[in-house]
Every structure is written in C-alpha cells, then in structure tokens.
Amino acid sequence: MDFRFSQAEEGFRQELLDFLRRELPSQWEGPVGSTEGNDWDLTLQMRGKLAQKGWLTMHWPKDYGGQQASPLLSLIFNEEMSYHRAPGRDIFGARMLGPTLMIYGSEEQKRKFLPPVAKGEVQWCQGYSEPEAGSDLASLSTRAEDMGDYFLVNGSKMWTSLAHRADWMMLLARTDPEAPKHRGISFLLVDMRSPGVEVRPIVNMAGSHEFNQVFFDNVQVPRENLVAEKDRGWYVAVTLLDFERSGIDNAASSRRLLDDLSEFLWEAQERGFHRASEGWVEDLLAERYVETEVARLIAYRVAWMQSQGLVPNKEASVSKVFGSETFQRVADTGLKILGLYGQLTWEDQWAPLHGRFQDAWRHGFSNTIAAGTSEIQRNIIASRGLGLPRG
Amino acid sequence: MxxxxxxxxxxxxxxxxxxxxxxxxxxxxxxxxxxxxxxxxxxxxxxxxxxxxxxxxxxxxxxxxxxxxxxxxxxxxxxxxxxxxxxxxxxxxxxxxxxxxxxxxxxxxxxxxxxxxxxLMTLAITEKGGTYESQEIEVQARREGEEYVIEGTKLFVPDAHVADFIIVAARTASGSNPKEGITLLLVPGTADGVSVTPHRTLASDKQCEVVFHGVRVPYSAVVGEIDGGWPPMERALQRAAAAKCVEMVGGAEAVLEMTVEYLKQRVQFGRPVGTFQGVQHHCANMAIDVEGSRYAAYQAAWKVSEGLPAAREVSMAKAWVSDAYLRVCSLAHQCHGAIGFTQEHDLQLYTRRARVQEQAYGDARFHRRLLAQTLRA
Missing domain, CATH: 1.10.540.10 (Acyl-CoA dehydrogenase/oxidase, N-terminal domain)
Structure with a gap:
C-alpha cells in the first residue's frame, strides 16, 4: 500500500496551484453571492485558459484533444479546482459527453463534437429528467419521431442545469412508445438554437438560476446526431451516469468550508465570539473534519480503481452518497456553530465568510438529489454492490 | 498511489x-x-x-x-x-x-x-481516570538502591492474567509537565506484590485490574529511557489504535456479509426480506461505513508502517471506525430482527466486542479532541 501520490502527480498539483494563483482574481475565495450571472464571464475566461493548458479534457485520448491523463491526475485536478472554488470546468462536455462519445459515437460524431469541447468553445447540457420522470428516468415521455433523415422532437425536459448557457444538449427521447420502457429510448445530440427549443429558468432556493425547464415544439434533429443505434439510448445513458458520479468535488468543497470556518473561528474568538472556544464546537468541527477526510479517501479509492483499469461498481455510488451527505452535514454544522450570524447573507456587513455557509446549506439540498438521489444510490449499492435481490 | x-x-x-x-x-x-x-x-x-x-x-x-x-x-x-x-x-x-x-x-x-x-506480554497504561493521557499516570516507581519499587493500580490491562511480562507506565519523577517523569518498566507477571484480577466485561474478554504493592524490579527492567517513557508510550498507543481499527474493519465486514446472507434467505410477505428497500438502504449504509473505515484504518496503518508521523491519521481512523463499527452493528441488528439479539446468534458476539473496541485506545470523542489540537497547531 502507498497512500501517496507520485512525484509527477504532486508536480502536476503544484503546477495547477501556481496556475490558479496566477489566473484567478487576486485574493480569490470563490464567487460571492448566489447569482452566477456576473461570474459567467470569468467562467468562460478560465475555461479558455484551462483548455490552452489541455487540462479541460486531460483524461481524454490524445486524438480528440486530451492528454490521456490517468484518473489520478483528473482526481487531483478536480480536487484542487473544487477546493479553490475555481470556475471554468466543463462537467457536461468534458466529463459526460466526451467519454460517452468515445464509447458509442461514430467517427464523424467524435470529429465534429469533441474538439470544440476540448477547446472550451462549447457548452453542453444534459436533457435527462422530465417533470414526470425523475428517479424513474426510463419512464421519460419526450417523443422523438423517426422521420427518416431527421427526428421530430416534442416534449419537455426539467432540471436542466445550464440549459440557458448551452449550445448543445444530450437528449434522451422516446423513439418507440410501444417497446418496454428501457428499450424504446434514443440518445440524440440537439442544437439548442434549433427552431422550437424554448428554455425557461427555474430559480433554486439559494436564489440562483442554475436549473431550467426546456420545451421542444416540433424540433427537427438530423439523423446524423443519433448516438448509437436507435432505441438503444438507455444503455448509452446508463454509462454516462457512471461518469457523472464522483465524490471528490463534495469532499474538497467540504474541506474548504471547514478550513474557512476554523480560520474564521480562531480570529472571531479574539473579537469576542466566545462560543468558538466551547468544547462542543471543537468536537463538531473535528467530527466533520474526519468525515471530509473519509470522503476524500473513498473518492481516491474510486479514482485509484479506475487507474488500475478496474471498473468501480458500488464504490462510485458510495462515494457519491457519502460525499454529498458530508457536504450537507458540514454546511449544517457551520450554521450551528455560527449561531445567529449564520443566517446573514453576503450583502450584510456582519456576515461571516461572505455568508458562504448559509449559501452552501441552501445549495446543499440539491447534492443528494442531482445525479441520482441518495436513495437511488443506496439501491445501487445494495443490489449491484451487495447482491441483494431486486424487489 | x-x-x-x-x-x-x-x-x-x-x-x-x-x-x-x-x-x-x-x-x-x-x-x-x-x-x-x-x-x-x-x-x-x-x-x-x-x-x-x-x-x-x-x-x-x-x-x-x-x-x-x-x-x-x-x-x-x-x-x-x-x-x-x-x-x-x-x-x-x-x-x-x-x-x-x-x-x-x-x-x-x-x-x-x-x-x-x-x-506472553501486555502493556499497562490506564488507571482510575479511565483514559489514555499522561496526566492520569499515578502509579509510582521510586528508586531504592539498585531497584524500583512500584506502588499503585492499573485498570483495563488486556491479558495481564496470563502475561509473563507487563510493561508498566509508572511515574518516576513529578513536575509540572505530566508527559515528563514517566518510565516504562518491565515487570514479571508473577513478581511478588503483583495481583491480577480480570474485570468482568460485556465482551467477556480478559482485561484486568493489576495492583502493584511493593513490587521490586531492577534498573535493568527499564524499557528505554528513565523519565522518558511517554514518547514511546504515545507511539505504542498510536500503533495500538491503528491495529485496533484494522481489527474492527475485519469485524465490520463480517457483520455486513452475515447480514446480507441472512437477508437473502429470510422470507416475509412472500419474498426475501432483502428485496425491501428500507432494508436494502440499511445495508447500503453499512457498506458505506465499512468502505470508509477500511481506508481510514489502512491509511493509519500505512503511516505507522512507513514510520511517518501518524498522529493525525490514527486519530482520524479511530474517531471514525469507533463510531462506524457500532453503526454497522446497530443496523445489522435491525436487519436481523429478534434472532440477532439472542445469545445463540453469532451477531451479538461482534456487537459486544464493537462496544469494547470503541473504547480501546481512545473513543471517537477522545480522538476528535486530539485531532482538533493538531488542526489548531
């Protein structure tokens, strides 16, 4: 056993940290406030720079603009980007579309769609959930009618993150309504500027516009944008979900919150915030700290398995559940410790840490829902992981 | 990696x-x-x-x-x-x-x-204060000629009843810093004045009260340095805690496997109990705890093995595994229903030990306090 990263890996971490110090605004502690609007420019700017470094898609094969980086380098990249709250990563294009097309896409599709992602020039979104199809994703009803050289799409997608910024969507739609529900679904790539696509914002309880509902009214999708065979899209989708689950972002974000909080408390103690020195505060902090470290180890384990060519099974779900729930506990603990001050938002001059804890707490509710609820993950752990019989 | x-x-x-x-x-x-x-x-x-x-x-x-x-x-x-x-x-x-x-x-x-x-050997640390800290070491060893004379009582000493030698942490000098003035002494289990009484514990394991009354050992019985016994004792505690964590991981995994097997067999409402989602989620939670425990414990053991500073990782592991193993046992009982809490069932063998292991070499709260100190440093 060896829990250390190699020298080359540590070297990369250092290079990344230097890059972040250089390229992020000075004294950067992360975006302040809940509206991402003002930060979008910075996101695009950073994305361009990450692309220049080749880091945006570092885990891709070289042929498509990647660096064939090991999963451990990707892990370090995501860990530090999350810890530093650095904008610019591209979850949908780089982490989901890319690996999926690598497996299922035609050569033409790869050549057309992958390079712009690697260059950071295009924003993708994921058209999976619907108003009536959440955890039971396979019951989706958005229809794609086969018209020969195009598909005619009608219906609606829900909770579509960044649809309002997106150029393209990975869409799951029903092409055979008569088939059993898993067998009549196809995976399509949709130009968001197509006539008949309409995006409506959904503002979350953190006051932030991240989700959208997307409507399709007779939208034409060329046949060449069908990924894999018609009616086989479910299997493409399931693969993609496996790429989506990762615990390191939650572990690193949680750790950052705790580090911020500890630092704040030591200073606040001197200014008269006396509860900072109470024993229960120390115990709670240490308890959360242990959890973030365990979350980190579990995420390392997933990446390490991938680096060995092993396919994580229950481990990815374990990492997702534990990481997301740890993040929620950290946010909750911060608010308990901050007491009355915890409620203050960034606009208030008394707000500790720019109101980050109340913001993290409000955002945290989505962490155990998005990308497969904790309940679905636990089902996967029990059935796929432990071999318990299905109900 | x-x-x-x-x-x-x-x-x-x-x-x-x-x-x-x-x-x-x-x-x-x-x-x-x-x-x-x-x-x-x-x-x-x-x-x-x-x-x-x-x-x-x-x-x-x-x-x-x-x-x-x-x-x-x-x-x-x-x-x-x-x-x-x-x-x-x-x-x-x-x-x-x-x-x-x-x-x-x-x-x-x-x-x-x-x-x-x-x-056979063992190590006597804990006294009536019931923790693993230097300030509670009050057993005295005073010099008399070429000998040390030991007086006092140690508690929770594992296997002292069969030990040929007991390494005793005794106070040989007093001062303001409780970490100084402690000496480790090698005492034969059969020495005159040593009396050993096994505690009656919930795991029926063999932890003992060891009373030292005028026990004489020669200078050559000093393990390491006179008055410098605490640093090696701290390292011994780290090794013990890391080793205990790994032992607990073995137990926790056995409990999880035992539970999954049972749930595949046990039928209620016409189907295996393991098909019910509520029960499956208990198992998923157990699996999450086992997975986290495994890597926390082995990270600590690896640090110890490599001779790297391990205080932080050991405390993290023991803080986590102590609680996690008990959670695993509690859920296992919930999944087993009534049969699990019968004496004839094997699950309770693990559960009772998990409670004892929780406390050994520091419970979660103890190690979280140590951790908080390292965080502040």
Missing amino acids: DLALNETQQMLKTSARDLLSRECPYSLVRDMEEDARGYSDELWRRMVDLGWLGLAIPEKYGGAEGDFLDLAALLEEMGRALVPGPFFSTVVLGGLTILDAAGDDMKRDLLPRIARGQL
Whole structure:
C-alpha cells in the first residue's frame, strides 16, 4: 500500500496551484453571492485558459484533444479546482459527453463534437429528467419521431442545469412508445438554437438560476446526431451516469468550508465570539473534519480503481452518497456553530465568510438529489454492490 | 498511489482466513468467553507454527521481518474471526513496544521468545481516570538502591492474567509537565506484590485490574529511557489504535456479509426480506461505513508502517471506525430482527466486542479532541 501520490502527480498539483494563483482574481475565495450571472464571464475566461493548458479534457485520448491523463491526475485536478472554488470546468462536455462519445459515437460524431469541447468553445447540457420522470428516468415521455433523415422532437425536459448557457444538449427521447420502457429510448445530440427549443429558468432556493425547464415544439434533429443505434439510448445513458458520479468535488468543497470556518473561528474568538472556544464546537468541527477526510479517501479509492483499469461498481455510488451527505452535514454544522450570524447573507456587513455557509446549506439540498438521489444510490449499492435481490 | 495490499499480504490474509475458519469457529469464541485463561493452546500453537507471532519482528530477533502493514492484514482477519487470546497484547502492545523502545539486550532476550510463542506480554497504561493521557499516570516507581519499587493500580490491562511480562507506565519523577517523569518498566507477571484480577466485561474478554504493592524490579527492567517513557508510550498507543481499527474493519465486514446472507434467505410477505428497500438502504449504509473505515484504518496503518508521523491519521481512523463499527452493528441488528439479539446468534458476539473496541485506545470523542489540537497547531 502507498497512500501517496507520485512525484509527477504532486508536480502536476503544484503546477495547477501556481496556475490558479496566477489566473484567478487576486485574493480569490470563490464567487460571492448566489447569482452566477456576473461570474459567467470569468467562467468562460478560465475555461479558455484551462483548455490552452489541455487540462479541460486531460483524461481524454490524445486524438480528440486530451492528454490521456490517468484518473489520478483528473482526481487531483478536480480536487484542487473544487477546493479553490475555481470556475471554468466543463462537467457536461468534458466529463459526460466526451467519454460517452468515445464509447458509442461514430467517427464523424467524435470529429465534429469533441474538439470544440476540448477547446472550451462549447457548452453542453444534459436533457435527462422530465417533470414526470425523475428517479424513474426510463419512464421519460419526450417523443422523438423517426422521420427518416431527421427526428421530430416534442416534449419537455426539467432540471436542466445550464440549459440557458448551452449550445448543445444530450437528449434522451422516446423513439418507440410501444417497446418496454428501457428499450424504446434514443440518445440524440440537439442544437439548442434549433427552431422550437424554448428554455425557461427555474430559480433554486439559494436564489440562483442554475436549473431550467426546456420545451421542444416540433424540433427537427438530423439523423446524423443519433448516438448509437436507435432505441438503444438507455444503455448509452446508463454509462454516462457512471461518469457523472464522483465524490471528490463534495469532499474538497467540504474541506474548504471547514478550513474557512476554523480560520474564521480562531480570529472571531479574539473579537469576542466566545462560543468558538466551547468544547462542543471543537468536537463538531473535528467530527466533520474526519468525515471530509473519509470522503476524500473513498473518492481516491474510486479514482485509484479506475487507474488500475478496474471498473468501480458500488464504490462510485458510495462515494457519491457519502460525499454529498458530508457536504450537507458540514454546511449544517457551520450554521450551528455560527449561531445567529449564520443566517446573514453576503450583502450584510456582519456576515461571516461572505455568508458562504448559509449559501452552501441552501445549495446543499440539491447534492443528494442531482445525479441520482441518495436513495437511488443506496439501491445501487445494495443490489449491484451487495447482491441483494431486486424487489 | 497503491490502495491494495501487496501479494504477500493478500496471501497471508487468504491463509489466515482459511485457517481461522477451520480452527477458530464461533463455538471456540464462545467457549473462550467462559474459559479462565481465555485462549486455546491448540490455536495458539497453530498461530506460532505459521509464524504469526514473529511476523513483525526483525529477522535478527528471530522474526520474519514483516512490517506493520503485514501485521495489519493479519489482524483484519483475526478481527473478522474474533480470535480470542493474547495475540494483540503480546505482539502489538508488548513486542512492538519492546522493539521500538527497549535496549538491544532486552530485545535479544524477549523478541525471539515472543516469536517462538513462549512469552506472553501486555502493556499497562490506564488507571482510575479511565483514559489514555499522561496526566492520569499515578502509579509510582521510586528508586531504592539498585531497584524500583512500584506502588499503585492499573485498570483495563488486556491479558495481564496470563502475561509473563507487563510493561508498566509508572511515574518516576513529578513536575509540572505530566508527559515528563514517566518510565516504562518491565515487570514479571508473577513478581511478588503483583495481583491480577480480570474485570468482568460485556465482551467477556480478559482485561484486568493489576495492583502493584511493593513490587521490586531492577534498573535493568527499564524499557528505554528513565523519565522518558511517554514518547514511546504515545507511539505504542498510536500503533495500538491503528491495529485496533484494522481489527474492527475485519469485524465490520463480517457483520455486513452475515447480514446480507441472512437477508437473502429470510422470507416475509412472500419474498426475501432483502428485496425491501428500507432494508436494502440499511445495508447500503453499512457498506458505506465499512468502505470508509477500511481506508481510514489502512491509511493509519500505512503511516505507522512507513514510520511517518501518524498522529493525525490514527486519530482520524479511530474517531471514525469507533463510531462506524457500532453503526454497522446497530443496523445489522435491525436487519436481523429478534434472532440477532439472542445469545445463540453469532451477531451479538461482534456487537459486544464493537462496544469494547470503541473504547480501546481512545473513543471517537477522545480522538476528535486530539485531532482538533493538531488542526489548531
């Protein structure tokens, strides 16, 4: 056993940290406030720079603009980007579309769609959930009618993150309504500027516009944008979900919150915030700290398995559940410790840490829902992981 | 990075599991709860023959030159099989402390005998304060001529009733810093004035009250440095906590597997209970705790094995595993229903031990306090 990263890996971490110090605004502690609007420019700017470094898609094969980086380098990249709250990563294009097309896409599709992602020039979104199809994703009803050289799409997608910024969507739609529900679904790539696509914002309880509902009214999708065979899209989708689950972002974000909080408390103690020195505060902090470290180890384990060519099974779900729930506990603990001050938002001059804890707490509710609820993950752990019989 | 055990360690685990499944059945575990000595000569002999006692002892002292991680792999299997007896005390508490702190003469005297299974040892730390901190060490050892005379009482000393030697942490000088003035002394279990009474514990394991009354040992009984016993004691506690965590991981995994098997068999409402989502989620939570415990425990063991500073990782591991193992046991009981809390069921063997292991070498709260100190530093 060896829990250390190699020298080359540590070297990369250092290079990344230097890059972040250089390229992020000075004294950067992360975006302040809940509206991402003002930060979008910075996101695009950073994305361009990450692309220049080749880091945006570092885990891709070289042929498509990647660096064939090991999963451990990707892990370090995501860990530090999350810890530093650095904008610019591209979850949908780089982490989901890319690996999926690598497996299922035609050569033409790869050549057309992958390079712009690697260059950071295009924003993708994921058209999976619907108003009536959440955890039971396979019951989706958005229809794609086969018209020969195009598909005619009608219906609606829900909770579509960044649809309002997106150029393209990975869409799951029903092409055979008569088939059993898993067998009549196809995976399509949709130009968001197509006539008949309409995006409506959904503002979350953190006051932030991240989700959208997307409507399709007779939208034409060329046949060449069908990924894999018609009616086989479910299997493409399931693969993609496996790429989506990762615990390191939650572990690193949680750790950052705790580090911020500890630092704040030591200073606040001197200014008269006396509860900072109470024993229960120390115990709670240490308890959360242990959890973030365990979350980190579990995420390392997933990446390490991938680096060995092993396919994580229950481990990815374990990492997702534990990481997301740890993040929620950290946010909750911060608010308990901050007491009355915890409620203050960034606009208030008394707000500790720019109101980050109340913001993290409000955002945290989505962490155990998005990308497969904790309940679905636990089902996967029990059935796929432990071999318990299905109900 | 390499998060797997190496081939030797995996082979060691496989052979240990094989042997223990045959020679350490639950029936033996139960019998040893009632047994005055608490271990079987036959199983002990087998473990000696396989070289387990000398696994982590260097070749020049008659051992197999393995490292702490090798020992950890073995301890995981022993935890899984609930192996009763003085292995942990003799090897982790006794042997490794001698190896770490003693002079060469003492090592040459004791370590080969440990490796051959001829010598049982333990370590006496805790007193009436019931924790593992320097300020509570009040057992006195005062100089008289060429001897130390020991007075006082140690509690919760594992396997002292069978130990040939007890390493005793005693106060030899007093001052303002409680970490100074502690000396480790090697005391024969049969020395005049030593009286050992096993505690009655919920796991029916063999932890003992050890009373020292005018016990005389020569200067040569000092392990390491006079008045400098606390630093090696701290290292001994780190090794013990890391080793205990790994042992607990073995137990926790056994509990999870036992539960999953049961849930596949047990039928209610016309289908296996394991098909119900509520029950499945209990199992998923157990799996999450086992997974986290495994890597927290092994990270600590690896740090110890490499001789790297391990205080932070050890505290993190013990803080986590102490609570996680109990959660695993609680959910296992919930999944087993009434049968799980009967004496005839094997689950409760683990549950009772998990409660004892929780406290050994510091519970979660104790280690969180240590951690908070390292965070502040």
